[in-house]
Amino acid sequence: MLDQITHLFRLRTILAEGSLRRAAEKLNVTQPALSRSLAQLEARFGQPLVERHARGVVATAFGTRVLAVSNRIERYWEIAEHELTSDQTQFKMRMRIGAGPLWRSGILSPIFVEMQKRHPELIFEVVPLTFGETAKDLAEARLDVAFSGMLSGNPGETGKYNLIRHKLAEISNEIMAREDHPIFNDLDSDALVRPAALLDYPWIVYTEWPIYGEITQHMIYERLGRNADIRMLCQNLLVTLTMLQQSDNLCFLPEFAINSARAPRVVPVPFTLHPRRADVGIVHRKELSDWAPMQTLIDLSQELFSRRNKNV
Structure with a gap:
């Protein structure tokens, strides 16, 4: 062998x-x-x-x-060797963690604080995911674990690449605005925003994931027969949130993207969208299931989202 x-x-x-x-x-x-x-x-x-x-x-x-298989074998051997020799060397190995932009906006910070305490022998390398390449990057050992959607666009990917999924939450996309936005003064008898009011304000399209541009264009046109007044395309989540806080712009974002926006808060606009919900969570290669840091990362993530879900 x-x-x-x-x-x-x-x-x-x-x-x-x-x-x-x-x-x-x-x-x-x-x-x-x-x-x-x-x-x-x-x-x-x-x-x-x-x-x-x-x-x-x-x-x-x-x-x-x-x-690709040889890359996985080498990575697994690196991890095994580090576990076997960690008491004899000061060498720190990296845990390669891919995370989508929403995860990197601060959601994972408390998890990594605790991971540093429990696993001082590791360096945690957090990198952006490449759209559409998550499963392949995991399978070819460029990543050890990813925080992302559950690869629902291609259900066969997890089986094909021998990946394990751990669902943490279910999210939907909402129209977002600052909490004191004037659109909240234009509600109907059901406390919902009138559809036509969505055309009275400029829009930002968050473009780090292509789907948000499609949602903005198609949903507004399908509901109102007119295109949204798009004034800005932005790949950076922090800039997008700051623009929402400081202007009358509207924007489609996943519901947990707004947690870091305070004073003023960014909140969902009450509007009936019938949004499609999607599962998000952790994905990793099966052979790393018994790796102690992976088990810790999964446990801490599940604890964090269990608390969040209870507070919703």
């Missing part, structure tokens, strides 16, 4: 360098040794892993799959 792992790691270097010669130089092994490793892997799997061309080699489609 160890020989196979060595061959897999050599394959990764071959593909990263795009050349057996350069890979041999980097690994300080002979080129014939690399060729034998590649031949043994191809014999083991029964199909070619690389395609040769004039300037070197590139991965076949199957070679790309094998490369």
Whole structure:
């Protein structure tokens, strides 16, 4: 088995360098040794892993799959080795955490404060998610865990990539405005905003996730037959919230995006939308289920959202 792992790691270097010669130089092994490793892997799997061309080699489609698995194996070995040697070394390993913009707005801060206390042997690296690439980034070990939607756009992704999901909450998108916005003075007998009033004010479209632009354009037109008066497109959540606090703009946002906006608060506009609710939570690779920091992260997240849900 160890020989196979060595061959897999050599394959990764071959593909990263795009050349057996350069890979041999980097690994300080002979080129014939690399060729034998590649031949043994191809014999083991029964199909070619690389395609040769004039300037070197590139991965076949199957070679790309094998490369992704080797990355996962290496990451799992790094984690296991760190657990086994943490009492003998001061080396700190990183826990790679992907988080969508709403999560990074402050929701996860109390969790990471506690994680630092419980796992001083780790560095917590929090990075933005790439839209549409979360499952792949987890599967190829660029991330260990992600805080995001539950990959509902492609239900087969979790099974395909051997991922585990932990639901934390159910959210919906709402029209948001500052709490003293004049639109709240224009309510009907049911204490709802008149639909036409939505056209009286400028709109911000939060564009870090493309869906919010689609919601803004389609919902207003479908309900009122006219487009919203969009005055600003903004990728940054903090800037979006600040603009809502300081102006008469309206904006579609998920309900838990507004928690950090205070003085004045940003609140939902009472308007009947029949919004579609979506599950959000934690997604990680199955083989990391027994990793102690992962268990801690899941427990703390579930505790936090259990308290939040009770206060809703």
